[in-house]
Amino acid sequence: MSGVLRKAAITGHPVSHSRSPLIHGYWLKKHGLEGEYGRLDVPPENAERFYGNFRDAGLIGANVTVPFKEIAAKACDWLDEAASAMGAANTLWLDENGRLCGANTDGLGFLGNLDQLAPSWDENPGTAVVLGAGGAARAIVWALISRNYTTVHIVNRTREKAEKIVDEFGAGTVACDWDNLGTTLAAADVLVNTTSLGMTGKPPLEIDLSNLPAHALVNDIVYSPLETDLLKQAAARGNPIVDGIGMLLHQAVPAFERWFGERPVVTEELRMLALKDLGVNA
Ligand code: NAP
Numbered sequence: 001m002s003g004v005l006r007k008a009a010i011t012g013h014p015v016s017h018s019r020s021p022l023i024h025g026y027w028l029k030k031h032g033l034e035g036e037y038g039r040l041d042v043p044p045e046n047a048e049r050f051y052g053n054f055r056d057a058g059l060i061g062a063n064v065t066v067p068f069k070e071i072a073a074k075a076c077d078w079l080d081e082a083a084s085a086m087g088a089a090n091t092l093w094l095d096e097n098g099r100l101c102g103a104n105t106d107g108l109g110f111l112g113n114l115d116q117l118a119p120s121w122d123e124n125p126g127t128a129v130v131l132g133a134g135g136a137a138r139a140i141v142w143a144l145i146s147r148n149y150t151t152v153h154i155v156n157r158t159r160e161k162a163e164k165i166v167d168e169f170g171a172g173t174v175a176c177d178w179d180n181l182g183t184t185l186a187a188a189d190v191l192v193n194t195t196s197l198g199m200t201g202k203p204p205l206e207i208d209l210s211n212l213p214a215h216a217l218v219n220d221i222v223y224s225p226l227e228t229d230l231l232k233q234a235a236a237r238g239n240p241i242v243d244g245i246g247m248l249l250h251q252a253v254p255a256f257e258r259w260f261g262e263r264p265v266v267t268e269e270l271r272m273l274a275l276k277d278l279g280v281n282a
Contacts, residue, residue, distance in 0.1 A: 006035040007058065008259045011050070012065030015039040020063050022277050023252045027264040035260050042068065051075035054092060054100050061093035061259045066135060076102035085168070086138050091255040106136060107143030109251025114219065116250070116266060117242045121217050127151040127187045131205070132194035133161035136221055140192055141169055153184050186211040193220045198228040205230050209237060220244050224280045245271060
């Protein structure tokens, strides 16, 4: 390893929008490490070949963007528990035997964000309500179960997608309809929006929070805008809230530690840098 520049990259198609180079570049500088983190566009027709022959890329590891997380997971010789449960990997590395290993750190990013900004949020794990049933929802359901939430309601426009997550994760997960959201919210200790609703350029998230218990923590993983209408509405009625930018930053922590050997910290400075880069007002 000594003398060889350790290089990692964000891989996928497209990769130009990714903030990962900014995040890992910040930490490399902060820790005074001689590594590199770049962007590598992988055309869709080459994806299987690229991840299948990852050793030839000259990288010690990589992040993987949508839509290649499943292809990357299939190419791995070893998967961590989260990647294995989700069938999708967002972080890759080569181990000392040259085996391709994969992890899914999206759920850890969600947990790291709440642990940092709402310490003890999971002291009495009970019932969670997750809006959405896409890739991010799957990671968050996994994360909530890992923290012993006993019931996780999944509310999605397309009910079959919520049911698919329930089939995968089993007991404790329940598929629910938007029409019954008021009743579902009455039992919530945690409410997470994982749909793209409320994001700049997308339709608004229309939701009535009047049944939500006052103690329930509300998290929106949409971070553009940072303070979404959901968070504004929740804060106005006194619920604790956490915004979504921290999830993006925290999902990078385990990857950086794996590749470069030091555990980085999500600082206020990094949060501000990322928001500025995204053009989002803090
Ligand atoms: P995805 O797999 O495409 O899922 C999108 C979800 O939004 C689905 O549940 C979809 O419902 C729902 N949705 C979209 N338009 C809708 C509409 N008009 N009405 C009702 N539901 C609608 O996307 P994803 O990867 O899970 O990401 C979801 C959001 O989370 C995005 O805004 C993304 O930027 C954000 N995100 C943030 C982080 C972070 O680090 N903070 C990480 C990952 C993702 P259907 O199934 O019915 O289509």
